[in-house]
Amino acid sequence: MPSATKSARPAAPAIDLNRSAVSRYIQLATLFRRRIEQGTWRNGDQIPTVDELAAECGVARATIRQALDQLEAEGLIERFRAKGTFVRTAPAANRLWCEVETDWTGLLRSREGAEIEVLGETPGVTETPAPPVEMGTKAPRYTHIRRRHWRDGQPFLVADLYLDERLRSKVTAEDLRGKTALKLAASIPGVRISDARQTLTIGTADIETATALQLPLNAPIAHVRRAAVDQRGVLILVADGIYRGDVVRIDIKLR
Secondary structure (H helix, E strand, C coil), X not given: CCCCCECCCCCXXXXXXHHCCCCHHHHHHHHHHHHHHCCCCCCCCECCCHHHHHHHHCCCHHHHHHHHHHHHHCCCEEEECCCEEEECCCCCCCCCCEECCCCHHHHCCCCCCEEEEEEEEEEEECCCCCCCCCCCEECCCEEEEEEEEEECCEEEEEEEXXXXXXXXXXXXXXXXXHCCHHHXXXXXXXXXXXXXXXXXXXXXXXXXXHHHCCCCCCXXXXXXXXXXXXXXXXXXXXXXXXXXXXXXXXCCCCC
16 A cells, blocks of 8 residues: 655756757656656655656646656566555665676675676677777777676666787687676786776666666666786777666775
């Protein structure tokens, strides 16, 4: 049974939906989803009516209904005729289970319970994404490997690896299905990593990323680019990874 408690709407600046090219209903679905994730609209709460949300957001009621349709399809809300709309699911307490490591030891650690799916492989690539900083000398050619990482039946990371093609024969199918990018590079026989860097950028999911990670369009994502140079000074790996923003946690030891 839904709770009779109606979620209070905190005072906030007027919402301007004209600052983005993204459809208004998608922007609103993202806003409403965040209210549920942050506990502004708690599990069991009745949310404001369509008329109230339309007045708050300055849009037509049909646009609000489109946004709520998305949340209903995701199982976050439930509508009851003549009663209203209620929050159906609260974020799980352990939802933020995917750590983006910030030190070398952590980056080499395997993620417990994670599975890696190899989506495709293309040899003979001469260009890679730019590494985080200018690093080493480029290899003549790279093998591009696209992978998707899963945990508990949910994809959390899609990644493009560019590996020095001369090293590809030393990487087994088991390595590709079981090792993170830098761990894979560091475990290649005869390879010693002399320099490794990573950068992290926060963004939103485009249509391709949303499809691969089973996310709504414009959902938050974390884009992480990693690169490694071997003992010869060769840039042997560039890895471009996109994580679901709703399951990522970044822990940094300050002292």
